[in-house]
Every structure is written in C-alpha cells, then in structure tokens.
Amino acid sequence: MGFKGILKxxxxxxxxxxxxxxxxxxxxIDEYLREGTGVDVQTMTIEYASVLKEIKRTVGVLKTGELEEVSIITEKCCIIVRGIxxxxxAALVLPSDGNFGKARFLLKRAAPGFRESLQ
Amino acid sequence: MGFKGILKxxxxxxxxxxxxxxxxxxxxIDEYLREGTGVDVQTMTIEYASVLKEIKRTVGVLKTGELEEVSIITEKCCIIVRGIxxxxxAALVLPSDGNFGKARFLLKRAAPGFRESLQ
Structure with a gap:
C-alpha cells in the first residue's frame, strides 16, 4: 500500500x-484529501510547512533531540505533524470533533513505514 | 493563589x-521552574515564543478560529502551550517521561483562571 492508501x-x-x-x-510527495469537507487541507499544510521549518530550526538550537511531533489545535480544526x-x-488535519488521541497514535505507528519508503 | 502557585x-x-x-x-509575567532538572526551561520558552507568534499569525491567515493549544515533542522533552x-x-515543559495527557488537561483547566487574572 502506497502513501496515499496509508493516509486514507x-x-x-x-x-x-x-x-x-x-x-x-x-x-x-503524496496526499489524501477527504472530499466535501469544506476545509482546504492543502493550503493549511502548505502554510504550516514554513512554521514547521522554523520549529525544526528552534529545536536544533535548543539541542533537545530530534523533532518528533507537533500539534496545533484551533477552534475549528487541528493539525498533527510527525517528523519522518x-x-x-507526515501531517493529518482533523475537525474539532475528530479523535485526536487515535490520530496521534496512528500517525506515530505509521511513521517508521513512511521513513523506510523515503529511503 | 497567584500564577506561580498554579504553575507549581x-x-x-x-x-x-x-x-x-x-x-x-x-x-x-510569571514562572515556576523546578530546580536541578538540567533543562533550561526559561531559554526554551523564550526561543519558542517567536515560533508561537508565527503560528498565531498562520492561524489568523487560515481563519480556523482562535489558537487553543500547541504541543511540540522532541526526543528529550516536550512543551505544551495554551493561548490565554x-x-x-501559558506553557509547560515536560521531560519525555512526563504525563503529557495530564499536563494538557491541567493546563486547559487552568486557562480560564489565567485569562481572568490577566484582564
């Protein structure tokens, strides 16, 4: 199963x-977007990418090890990001009633597979 | 109980x-730092403040409501931030074996009190 299948x-x-x-x-590299949600997941992840780059730089300055996970929760939705x-x-966008804990768990579990596929 | 007491x-x-x-x-405004942890919590929160400003700006651009929570997890420690x-x-720094879920819950519960005290 490719990236898209796992993301789906x-x-x-x-x-x-x-x-x-x-x-x-x-x-x-790849993405899976659920249709008809009214949320522009693509724009959201692109906008957050530059923020994540800045977070990664800061983590490097602070020397507290590799960046593992970032989550940003706003009133209407949340994004969970895992460094691979x-x-x-890898990033996942959830509505405010999505299962945050499960999403974190599933993304963490999938990360090693994503990492291997990228090598 | 002041900010320091609640943070403690x-x-x-x-x-x-x-x-x-x-x-x-x-x-x-106020802080509580546990002694002898070997982690410079002060530097960490100051470094992350500029990243958080950038996150806040991005959230504004994306129009997904107010920023509620940000967490950044690295190998050695994690920071949980709640917009007040x-x-x-308000930010809390945890070691990698800290209770992430409980910290999130406690910070969320304390936020309205912090907010009121700042008005």
Whole structure:
C-alpha cells in the first residue's frame, strides 16, 4: 500500500479531513484529501510547512533531540505533524470533533513505514 | 493563589520541569521552574515564543478560529502551550517521561483562571 492508501486509512479511522506527506519546503510527495469537507487541507499544510521549518530550526538550537511531533489545535480544526526525516513530515488535519488521541497514535505507528519508503 | 502557585501545582502533578505565563514577545509575567532538572526551561520558552507568534499569525491567515493549544515533542522533552489571550500564553515543559495527557488537561483547566487574572 502506497502513501496515499496509508493516509486514507488513518484519515478514516480518526475521523480526519486529510493527510499529507510533505517536505519542509511545502511541496507534497503524496496526499489524501477527504472530499466535501469544506476545509482546504492543502493550503493549511502548505502554510504550516514554513512554521514547521522554523520549529525544526528552534529545536536544533535548543539541542533537545530530534523533532518528533507537533500539534496545533484551533477552534475549528487541528493539525498533527510527525517528523519522518530531516526533509519530510507526515501531517493529518482533523475537525474539532475528530479523535485526536487515535490520530496521534496512528500517525506515530505509521511513521517508521513512511521513513523506510523515503529511503 | 497567584500564577506561580498554579504553575507549581500543574508542574508537580504532571511531572513537569517548569511552567511559565509569557507574552508572544518572549517576556514572562510569571514562572515556576523546578530546580536541578538540567533543562533550561526559561531559554526554551523564550526561543519558542517567536515560533508561537508565527503560528498565531498562520492561524489568523487560515481563519480556523482562535489558537487553543500547541504541543511540540522532541526526543528529550516536550512543551505544551495554551493561548490565554491575544498577547499571552501559558506553557509547560515536560521531560519525555512526563504525563503529557495530564499536563494538557491541567493546563486547559487552568486557562480560564489565567485569562481572568490577566484582564
């Protein structure tokens, strides 16, 4: 199963809106976007990519080890990001009633597979 | 009980390293730092403040409602941030074996009190 298939499974199981494998430069490798959600998951992940690059830089300055996970929760939705390599991350966008805990768990479980596929 | 007292309680209950009420400009209103942890919580929160400002700006661009919570997890520690007003946030730093879920819960529960005290 490719990236899209795994992302689709995670999105379905967590009640998500979409998932993406993306570079910190904002260019996606692959993505799965649920249709008709009214949320522009693509724009969201691209906008957050530059923020994530800044977070990664700060983590490097602070020397507290590799960046593992970032989550940003707003009133209407939340994004969970897991670093999979120096250049790429996996991100999942959830509505405010999505299963945050399950999404975190599923993304964490899928990360080693994503990492291997990128090597 | 002032900010410091509440932060101290949250730090103790979640196994945290320190907590702070800070402006997005990196200037702390109050803080409680557990001694002898070997982690510079102060530097960490100041460094992250500028990242949080950038996250807040991005959230504004995306129009997905107010920023509620940000968490950044690295190998050695994690920071949980809760927005309490347009200018201030509460942040908690945990070691990797800290109780992430409890820290999130306690910070969320304390936020309205922090908000009121700032008005």
């Amino acid at each position: 499974e995670i999105v379905a199981e967590s009640g998500g809106l979409g998932g993406v494998i993306m570079g910190y430069d904002g260019i996606a 390599s120096d250049d790429f991350f | 309680e949250i730090v103790a209950e979640s196994g945290g390293l320190g907590g702070v009420i800070m402006g997005y400009d990196g200037i702390a 007003s347009d200018d201030f946030f």
